[in-house]
Amino acid sequence: MKFKKIFYLFVVLIFLTACKKDESHEIKFSTGEVYKFESLSVEVIADEEKMTTREIFSSKDNEEKLGEIINLLGNCKVVDQGYSYASIPDYESLLINFHKKDGEDAIYMYDSERDRDTNKFHYTFYGKLGNQESPTLLSDKDLISEIKYIIDK
Numbered sequence: 799m800k801f802k803k804i805f806y807l808f809v810v811l812i813f814l815t816a817c818k819k820d821e822s823h824e825i826k827f828s829t830g831e832v833y834k835f836e837s838l839s840v841e842v843i844a845d846e847e848k849m850t851t852r853e854i855f856s857s858k859d860n861e862e863k864l865g866e867i868i869n870l871l872g873n874c875k876v877v878d879q880g881y882s883y884a885s886i887p888d889y890e891s892l893l894i895n896f897h898k899k900d901g902e903d904a905i906y907m908y909d910s911e912r913d914r915d916t917n918k919f920h921y922t923f924y925g926k927l928g929n930q931e932s933p934t935l936l937s938d939k940d941l942i943s944e945i946k947y948i949i950d951k
Contacts, residue, residue, distance in 0.1 A: 823857075825868050827935075829876045831928035835896040835903070838864060840949060843887050851893060855949045866948045867894075871905075874921070874935040881934040882922045885909065892942050896925070903927075910940045 824834045840855040857864040871894075885908040887893070892907040903925025913920050918936040927933050 823864065823868060825871050827872055827874055827876050827927075831876045833896070833903075833927055835898050837897045838867070839895045839897070840867075840945060841893040841895065843889055843891055843893075846888055849887070863948050863951070867945055870939065870941055870944055870948075871935075873939070874937045874941075875918075876923075876927055876930065876933050877936055878930060879922075879932050879934055881916070881920060881936065882932075883920065890942065892945060894945075905935065907942050907945075910942045 822834050822836055823838070824832055826832050838855075838857040839853050841851040841853050844850045844852040855863070887906065887908055890909060894905040894907070896903045896905075903923070906922045906924065908922075910919070912918060916936060918938060919940055921935040921937065921941065923933050923935055925932065
């Protein structure tokens with residue numbers, strides 16, 4: 799009888815382990831690329847001289863806000879890094895860090911000004927996205943302001 803109970807508990811434990819909830823999230827960009835990650839954090843520049851950052855948002859226990867941020871990012875168009883330009887982060891910049899099992903990637907959002915040539919906002923993705931290394935994300939919306947608004951709600 800005791801062996802039956804232990805065996806039953808063992809089977810239940812295996813079943814619960816197999817049914818473990820998938821903790822990953824994904825962004826489907828407007829150009830078709832899909833990016834998967836486990837969690838996300840948003841940082842601002844705390845000190846421009848020392849280039850230190852301060853976290854203002856973590857996706858842990860913030861599923862609703864995370865969903866809104868994912869939807870905003872999904873509207874971006876992924877283009878090659880030829881569209882990016884050198885910029886230095888400042889107090890207005892946002893850094894979005896994606897945490898994955900095999901490391902971290904990031905989006906640097908330097909400023910809230912439209913590019914004169916494309917009339918879009920340019921953001922730099924640091925990491926591999928689709929078949930591109932460190933592509934540029936183009937958006938019709940000022941994502942810095944939009945994401946700050948979502949976080950402050």
